[in-house]
Amino acid sequence: MSEKKMELYRKYRPAKFDEVIGNEMAIKTIRQELKHGSHVFLMIGSAGTGKTTIARIMATYLKAGAMSIHEINSAQNRGIDSAREIMEQMRFNPSDGESIVYILDEFHQQTRPAQEAFLKPLEDTPSHVYFFICTTNPEKLIAPLKSRCSLIVMKPLTDEEMEHLIIRTAEAEKIEISENVIGRIIQNSNGGSRKALKLLGKVLYLENDKERLKALKDVSNEDEQKETIDFCRVIYRQDTKWDTIAGLLQKMDLTEPESIRYAVLGYGNSILMKGMNSHVLKVMEAFSSDTYTTGKFGITIMAADAIL
DSSP, X not given: OOTTTSOHHHHTOOOSXXXXXXXHHHHHHHHHHHHTTOOEEEEEOSTTSSHHHHHHHHHHHTTBOGGGEEEEETTTSOSHHHHHXXXXXXXSOOSSBSOEEEEEETGGGSOHHHHHHHHHHHHSXXXXXXXXXXXXXXXXXXXXXXXXXXXXXXXXOOHHHHHXXXXXXXXXXXXXXXXXXXXXXXXXXXXXXXXXHHHHHHHTTXXXXXXXXXXXXXXXXXXXXXXXXXXXXXXXXXXXXXXXXXXXXXXXXXXXXXXXXXXXXXXXXXXXXXXXXXXXXXXXXXXXXXXXXXXXHHHHHHHHHHXX
């Protein structure tokens, strides 16, 4: 992929600590824990807050060579075989560098038996081996596993930090953008640096700010519509779990509550036109009151009433 076509969040992914914006406390905590002998870190935070990026920088900090940094996507490698393979590998010295680093991404997608299989390598970690476990859903990890880790909390960027990131990136691309465009990107990014740079990449090379603002509005509307439809589909399933609902509600944080409520009622009405369904009626009844006084809190209560 040429540099011109490379997405901004990849092109400007920090490679050193002094390039990182925000999360100073998380970095400081990792360094302190390393001095105290910690080898296993549980990095939690919403999507795009830099968990994997910080883990990669830490791998360089620990002088792990390129062949000794292992990134494992738990969504694609689920099961006890991954744990067994790691246990076999970690017995050997690094093939290059001074350390072996395992970055286990989206670890909440590992099965319970797989998480249990990881307890042994996480507890009996050789001096040259380090684990960085990254997840957006720590509540799905078993307690014995969490107890073996040093907890690192990755926080969303503040508006000021986000503005600094956007301006720094635009300047590196030698393009000026207005405060209105910057503000709209911040509003739509929920503190996630990756999403901010993705949005910036979609509009940075348009001819003027009018086009940029329109494009950002269109992207925002598309995202909101998809998330709302996903929420409607899930809320009408009889086997829906609360953590699924909660995850969708978090993604819809900027969506107007009344828009969500009307979408749910409209979706339910379409189902009823095909035949009577008591569960659909229960959900529609839960979403029958307006949210003008309760806002997003009201949507949360309605969703809870609908599935309980």
